[in-house]
Amino acid sequence: MAIRDPLGPHPPHDPLTAAAAGTRRPPGGAEAEGAIADVEVILGHKFREPRLLREALTHRSAAGSGRRSNERLEFLGDRVLGLTVAVWLVEQYPREEEGALGPRLAHLVSQPVLARIAEELGLFALLSVPPGETRAGVRRRASVLADTMEALLGAMFLDGGLEPVQRFVRARFAATMIAEADPPKDPKTALQEWGQARALGLPVYEIASREGPSHEPHFVISVSLGGEMTQGEGGNRRAAEQAAAQALLARLQAGLKARMKGR
Structure with missing residues (x-):
């Protein structure tokens, strides 16, 4: 249910909506x-x-x-999120050393986690983009969702300081933190180790496509291992490779469980 943008000038077909609340406003x-x-x-x-x-x-x-993009706030929000999560991790895991806290931090502030939380909150429906970009699926891109999440954190920090950011992060990121009992490994490392442990060799990554302007590229990367292949996408090559590795590892692990159950 698209409505006009209430936060500024009212261009036609602006996507900022009241859908997140499930109501139509006068x-x-x-x-x-x-x-x-x-x-x-x-x-x-x-x-x-x-x-x-x-x-x-x-x-x-x-x-x-006269309308500024969210890139400056994204830049700020990235740093504010890192600080907020770092403080939280030090409090949450008082006995862990830097070598364990680092992977936890990297996971919690990663693009997949940010994009998932943004998707759950319905931020894709609130982001202002032109109709042409909407039809191209820009609003649903993981990189765009993650950037928007960071921009909102930057905005909250400038408006109210660290306290509202801390409150939001600890509420919305708690389930992700609790799900990782042990310090997580990045998907590429986890996939490589999984394959080596089963004598499958090393994963092979290839660029399936690269679209968009130089300031906002969109990569699609394919990865293959053990006769299986998946793809991932992101705003840079590394993010797309990580997404592809995560998808392939999940597929390989699911296949192994299914074979074990069939025995």
């Missing part, structure tokens, strides 16, 4: 105030400066005419 000022409140409920933070919220939800392709 037009005009009530619509604007209601949609801002909807986003604030999702984030658990009431903005003193709503312009920061509007900026955080503006994709590069929708910037212009």
Whole structure:
């Protein structure tokens, strides 16, 4: 249910919606105030400066005419997220050394985790992009979702300091942290070790496609091992390789379990 963007100028077909709250707002000022409140409920933070919220939800392709993209807030949010998660991990795992805390941090702030949380929150429906980019599927790209999540964290930090960011991160990332009883390995390392342990050799990565402008590329990488192949995508080659490795490892592990059950 698309509505006009309540956070700034009202271009036609702007995708910022009230769908996350599941309600239709009346037009005009009530619509604007209601949609801002909807986003604030999702984030658990009431903005003193709503312009920061509007900026955080503006994709590069929708910037212009006095409207700034979310790239500066993304840059800030990346650092704020890293600090917030690092402090949390030190508190949560007081006996672990840096060698164990590092992989936990890398996993929690990784693109797949950020994109999944953004998807669960419905941020894809709130991001402002032109109609053409919407049809191209930009809103659903993992790299775009992750960047938007970081931009929102940057906006919250500028508006309210670390406290609202900490509250949001600890609420939304807790399940991911709890699921990793042991320090996680990055997917490429885990896939390589899995294959070597079963004498399958090394994974082979290939670029399936590369699209988009130089400032915002979109990679699709294929990886094969043990007669199986999957693909992954991301805003850079490394992210796409990690996504592909994660998908292939999950497939190989599922296949092994199925064979074990059949015996």
